[in-house]
Amino acid sequence: MKRIAIDMDGVLADVYAQFSRWHEAETGEKIAPVVTNGLKEFEAYPNARNYVFTDGFFRSTPLIEGCLQVVEDLNKQYEVFIVSAAMEFSQSLSEKKAWLDEHFPFLSWKQIVFCGSKQIVSADIMIDDHFKNLDFFQGRKILFSQPHNIFTHREDVERVHNWLDVRTKLL
Amino acid sequence: MKRIAIDMDGVLADVYAQFSRWHEAETGEKIAPVVTNGLKEFEAYPNARNYVFTDGFFRSTPLIEGCLQVVEDLNKQYEVFIVSAAMEFSQSLSEKKAWLDEHFPFLSWKQIVFCGSKQIVSADIMIDDHFKNLDFFQGRKILFSQPHNIFTHREDVERVHNWLDVRTKLL
Numbered sequence: 001m002k003r004i005a006i007d008m009d010g011v012l013a014d015v016y017a018q019f020s021r022w023h024e025a026e027t028g029e030k031i032a033p034v035v036t037n038g039l040k041e042f043e044a045y046p047n048a049r050n051y052v053f054t055d056g057f058f059r060s061t062p063l064i065e066g067c068l069q070v071v072e073d074l075n076k077q078y079e080v081f082i083v084s085a086a087m088e089f090s091q092s093l094s095e096k097k098a099w100l101d102e103h104f105p106f107l108s109w110k111q112i113v114f115c116g117s118k119q120i121v122s123a124d125i126m127i128d129d130h131f132k133n134l135d136f137f138q139g140r141k142i143l144f145s146q147p148h149n150i151f152t153h154r155e156d157v158e159r160v161h162n163w164l165d166v167r168t169k170l171l
Numbered sequence: 172m173k174r175i176a177i178d179m180d181g182v183l184a185d186v187y188a189q190f191s192r193w194h195e196a197e198t199g200e201k202i203a204p205v206v207t208n209g210l211k212e213f214e215a216y217p218n219a220r221n222y223v224f225t226d227g228f229f230r231s232t233p234l235i236e237g238c239l240q241v242v243e244d245l246n247k248q249y250e251v252f253i254v255s256a257a258m259e260f261s262q263s264l265s266e267k268k269a270w271l272d273e274h275f276p277f278l279s280w281k282q283i284v285f286c287g288s289k290q291i292v293s294a295d296i297m298i299d300d301h302f303k304n305l306d307f308f309q310g311r312k313i314l315f316s317q318p319h320n321i322f323t324h325r326e327d328v329e330r331v332h333n334w335l336d337v338r339t340k341l342l
Binding site: 083087088090091101108109111112114116117120122123 | 174176252254258259261262264265268269272279280281282283284285286287288291292293294
């Protein structure tokens with residue numbers, strides 16, 4: 001059974017949508033998603049770095065459309081691990097665990113990995129929205145489209161735009 | 172630079188000593204360390220399973236003698252990762268992170284991994300007190316002596332009795 005490492009933020013958790021909600025709640029300004037294309041989270045949302053260190057940010061992040069059913073189906077055919085570089089934001093650890101327990105009850109705690117660097121991860125397939133995580137990975141690299149990576153094209157990674165694309169590629 | 176994965180409980184954190192303290196505080200009974208030889212934590216200390224789900228247990232666990240200086244020296248010659256199967260005890264995640272931050276300030280958050288199964292870990296050397304974690308590991312397997320593993324001898328793992336042994340082997 002092939003092992004697949006699935007990222008959380010930007011792959012399962014819609015952090016741009018969450019930043020947008022928190023930015024609007026704080027400033028009253030609504031930032032259209034298209035405006036964020038090509039921008040990192042911290043460029044698109046000036047107070048993003050405060051938000052990620054605030055209790056509740058990760059716990060209440062919405063799901064990326066379509067991920068639930070595809071991950072549940074992947075879980076029947078692959079050895080699924082959810083791998084999140086959560087260690088930078090200590091307070092997010094318990095929030096991310098609770099978020100996964102709520103939304104992905106079919107996953108076991110044995111399938112969850114919170115790390116800093118993903119260089120230590122051994123798997124056959126990695127789905128991630130950051131080149132920096134895919135760069136050190138030896139297996140099949142699948143880049144999940146997010147505004148920050150949308151204008152960068154690279155031959156050595158496969159791009160998916162959404163979870164329907166993941167289903168088409170892997171199921 | 173070789174990568175080394177170092178376990179927390181039973182390797183850096185003296186969980187038997189902590190169980191012993193909590194058991195004595197609860198029952199008044201002092202259990203001599205020698206009595207626990209050959210016994211798993213949950214066999215030696217009847218209420219151990221309650222303790223590990225109680226706030227503060229992991230945060231206040233004492234260090235295993237000699238680990239600090241050896242880990243600091245290893246960190247200069249190896250790519251060190253601290254890898255703890257912490258995910259079963261959700262409340263322990265932030266406590267373990269705070270414990271590492273307090274005692275090992277020379278380690279970066281990038282060097283910490285909290286997981287369920289350690290099968291996903293890729294490294295050259297693993298130091299762990301559980302055969303179940305070493306069994307799936309492809310690299311050099313170093314078993315750290317703890318009461319629960321003390322009577323099991325296996326050819327495919329190297330045993331260390333303390334951190335002086337680790338220093339002798341690796342530095």
